[in-house]
Amino acid sequence: MVKESAGDRLFDIINYILLAIVLTIVLYPLIFVAVASISNPAAVVKGEVWLLPKDINFTGYEKVFANKEILNGYMNTILYTVVGTIVNVGMTILAAYPLSRKDFRGRNIFTALFVFTMFFSGGLIPTYLIVKDLGMTNTMWALIIPNAVAVWNIIIMRTFFQQSIPFEIQESAQMDGCGNFKILLRIILPLSMPILAVMTLFYSVAHWNSFFSALIYLTERDKYPLQLFLREILIQSNMQDMIQTSEESLAKTIMEAESIKYALVIVANLPILMLYPFLQRYFVKGMVIGAIKG
Structure with missing residues (x-):
């Protein structure tokens, strides 16, 4: 010692x-x-709430869960996040694995082309025109396909494959008759849980918090994700569907609005906060190995 x-x-x-x-x-x-x-909104507005709730009530949560649009947006967000994350992680694996192989000719050229797109893109208008021509506007795929893969995540995963999994293992598997897909499924992926957890968390958080793509490509409210409704409430104060103001005073309306805002923030972020503890043990290892080596 x-x-x-x-x-x-x-x-x-x-x-x-x-x-x-x-x-x-x-x-x-x-x-x-x-x-x-969960506090009295009047106490919150007056600045009387710091660390402990005051006059506990669940009015905000009652208003949130009584609104059908909020619940529908919640289900849409879950769907978009699950499907989008599966597509993202799958595409990232299929791009990173070939680039990590020493025997893949031209891998440096492809890597350079991928990196080029990190700094230069077609822009919003050309992207929108392409999505429209493909008939994906006002569909779930408009939120997933244009952002199906992130180049930075490809680089992180490729570096993990190169530095953490000896190439000799892959060569041995080839000598035993394994093809590339079998090597990927049977050897590479089981040894890559840390980086897969990192990618899953990165992509799922991005999908869960995304609202701009939905704002651009979606026009039907029944397809809106939760974040668009949260945007309406927090930024535009568009709350007439959740609060009946015809017989209520303006002061009470403002109080309920404050309660709804805080409740909706909790409801919107709770699933992601619950996901992280299950991935934490992989997260730090994957970030360190995949980001600073190579």
Whole structure:
């Protein structure tokens, strides 16, 4: 056991203090939103709520779950996230695996072409025209196909395959008669759980939080994802469908609006917050191995 010097102890103390400050800055908004969603909205507006709920009520959640559009948007978001993530991860694997193979001729050229698209794209209008010509507007595929793969994620996964899985294993499998797809399914993927977890989390969070593509390509409200309804409430204050104001005072309307905002933020982000603990053990390892090597 090496004895720590006074300088080492001072360094650790400073690190703990800085980390505690960062943790407080990151964690407090999450706690506040959760507490505000079950507190009396009047107390929230007056600034009386800090860390503990006051006059607990669930009016916001009742209003959210009573609205059919919100529930429909929730189901749409789940569908878009699940299908989109499957497509994204599958396409990323199919692009990264060949680029990681030493015996794949021209892999550097293809990598350069992929990287080129990270810095230069056709732009919004040409992309919209292509999506429209393909007949994908106002469909789920308009939200998935144009963003089916991210080049940066291909590079991370390719680097993981190169650095973490010895090429000799693949050569041995080839000598035993395995083809490329069999090697990918039986050897590469079972050894790549950390990076697959990272990609799943990256893509699923991106789909869950996405609203701009839906705003551009979707016109029917029954196909809207949850984030578009959240946008309407938080940005446009479009709440007439959830609050009956004809017989209510303006003050009560504002109070209920505040309650609904916080409740909807919790409802919209809870699934992603619940997903992360299951992927955490793979997440750090996958990020470190896939991002800093190669």
